[in-house]
Amino acid sequence: MKINLDSDNEWGHFIDPDSFQIVEITDEVPDKSFVVFKEREYIEDIDRTVIQTTYGIIDGNKLQPMxxxxxxxxxxxxxxxxxxxxxxxxxxxxxxxxxxxxxxxxxxxxxxxxxxxxxxxxxxxxxxxxxxxxxxxxxxxxxxxxxxxxxxEKWKIEYAKSSRAKCRKCGSNIEKDTVRIGEPNYFEDHLNYRWHHEKCIFLQRFEKKNIKGLDLLEEKDRKRIEEILDS
Ligand SMILES: [Zn+2]
Known part of the structure; x- marks a missing residue:
């Protein structure tokens, strides 16, 4: 069936269920294809762009949303x-x-x-x-x-380089030069970290080998944290 994504705010792909090839929707979409298309909507009052996604399958020349x-x-x-x-x-x-x-x-x-x-x-x-x-x-x-x-990637522990980052758990800022613990996160193939206060992370769940940066901490901080990790 034809799918026309004519506005600048819409784009989409179909996936061939037999080959799993991903094809950009420009016009004709074969029967039985999985489809995903997106609509970008700018909401002026809150100065934000919201992306709506429609999922579905083409069945008998009709889009069946799901x-x-x-x-x-x-x-x-x-x-x-x-x-x-x-x-x-x-x-x-x-x-x-x-x-x-x-x-x-x-x-x-x-x-x-x-x-x-x-x-x-x-x-x-x-x-x-x-x-x-x-x-x-x-x-x-x-x-x-x-x-x-x-x-x-491993989680990372370090001293906060500024006071700008917010803790992902409690939402308040992590003060410069205090210990912060980062969860690795890939975004568009770039690695970055979601930072947490030391007190806001249940450190017991980690093993030493899964955290990097411990050796760069001052001895008193390193010892305190290693004790928790080993417990
Ligand atoms: Zn916190």
Whole structure:
């Protein structure tokens, strides 16, 4: 069917369910395609641009809108079929969490840096095959990066370089030269950190090896924090 995104404020993509190719919508969208399109709306009173996303599938020349969760379910099915047919992961699909025996595999379809779909592939979808085994063997044979978790950066601890950053937990500013703890965050492939006060983070949940910057702290701070991490 034809989809006309004629205004400057709209743009969209369709995804071919058989190949997982992502194509920009310019005119004709084939039947059964998954579609995602966005509408940018500038709201003058609050001086902000709001982006509305429409998700759906083209079915019998009609757009059937659905929410993201419903579309993700359809994508999960298409992804499982792709895995069975081609014995590899579709493009733009990564293993989101470590695979666990007898549990569904959690994959992510990365449409863009702002739009990731979380897919669940279970035994039924794989026609009785064990997701853990099948996807593990695919990962061994595919030489490019297929997992998201191994690119995970470490958290960072340091002295605040200014008083400008706000704590993500309590919302108040983190004073310059006090200890701050940052959660790594990728935005458009750039790494940055979401900072927290020391008191606003449950430090016990970390292991020393998962935090960088400890060795750069003054001894009294380092010792205090290491004691919590080791507890
Ligand atoms: Zn705080």
């Amino acid at each position: 929410n993201k969760r419903e579309l993700s379910k359809l994508m999960s099915k298409a992804c499982a079929k792709y895995i069975i047919d081609f014995e590899k992961l579709p493009p733009k699909i990564m293993v989101e969490k470590k695979l666990i025996i007898d549990k569904p595999a959690q994959l992510a379809f990365i449409l863009s840096n702002h739009d990731t779909f979380h897919l669940k592939i279970d035994k039924t979808a794989l026609e009785g095959g064990n997701p853990h085994e099948i996807i593990n063997s695919i990962m061994e044979n595919q030489d490019f990066k297929t997992t998201m978790y191994d690119r995970e």
